[in-house]
Amino acid sequence: MKRLMSMTVVSGLWLVLAASAQATGGNVAAGQAKAAACAGCHGADGNGGADPSWPKLAGHVPEYIVKQLSDFKSGARKEPTMSALAATLSTTDMINIAAYYASLPRKPSAARNAELVKQGEKLYRGGNAKTGVSACMSCHGPSGHGIPPRFPKVSGQSATYSVQQMLAFKAGTRTNDGETMTRIAFRMSEQEIKAVAEYMSGLH
Known part of the structure; x- marks a missing residue:
């Protein structure tokens, strides 16, 4: 069996x-x-x-x-x-x-919070060594265009959706993409998740 x-x-x-x-x-x-x-x-x-x-x-x-x-x-x-x-x-x-x-062009969302964007950029590009959070760009690319086939495009995505999915990874309620995002999101605070999502929404 x-x-x-x-x-x-x-x-x-x-x-x-x-x-x-x-x-x-x-x-x-x-x-x-x-x-x-x-x-x-x-x-x-x-x-x-x-x-x-x-x-x-x-x-x-x-x-x-x-x-x-x-x-x-x-x-x-x-x-x-x-x-x-x-x-x-x-x-x-x-x-x-x-x-x-x-085949369709993605329209970037407008980032709404300058302070969150600043925090998010730091995390996206450099991660957080103290908590073991890798830089997001190592998988999603410097411009957020993703690395096919495994890593999706995140630039211009709705910040609300990005937060929702990262919280799902953090909680372990979304597990279909392997352990990478689950492990990283688990180590992120909700504030860090919101900051990265805000930064990615205006990234293009």
């Missing part, structure tokens, strides 16, 4: 990796048609809807979008609305949707 479960997990992981590898070759037009149902939350141009807790998908790393959709479908990442939507998508649908959103 254990061997069968291990084979199932490995098989599922292989499918996600294979889909991610194909993501950059998706059909943008087909993805746009399939993403029509996504516009209510993520915006007609992929730059977010009325609620800032809904993320921007425009300009995102396509492989990352495929992985997240796969995780919502499998239950590795949990969110009722996204899980229900992802359940209806085929691997090809996910690849095409990812290609579509990756």
Whole structure:
């Protein structure tokens, strides 16, 4: 039984990796048609809807979008609305949707708090050696554009969404992206999380 479960997990992981590898070759037009149902939350141009807790998908790393959709479908990442939507998508649908959103330009959010931005920049670029928090740019890049396929674009993302996700990593309620973010977020204070999120929102 254990061997069968291990084979199932490995098989599922292989499918996600294979889909991610194909993501950059998706059909943008087909993805746009399939993403029509996504516009209510993520915006007609992929730059977010009325609620800032809904993320921007425009300009995102396509492989990352495929992985997240796969995780919502499998239950590795949990969110009722996204899980229900992802359940209806085929691997090809996910690849095409990812290609579509990756093709759209992301509009930077406007940072609102200069003091938080200053604190956030220090953490993003240098981390916090005293608490063992790595510099965010070591994984997400100096300009926040991400490092495909594993590390997503964070520049211009809604600060509200970024805070929400980092708190989820900190609390251990989001665990689908390995241990890196869980370990780092756990060592960050809520003030540091808010500061980094504010800085990233205006980073471009």
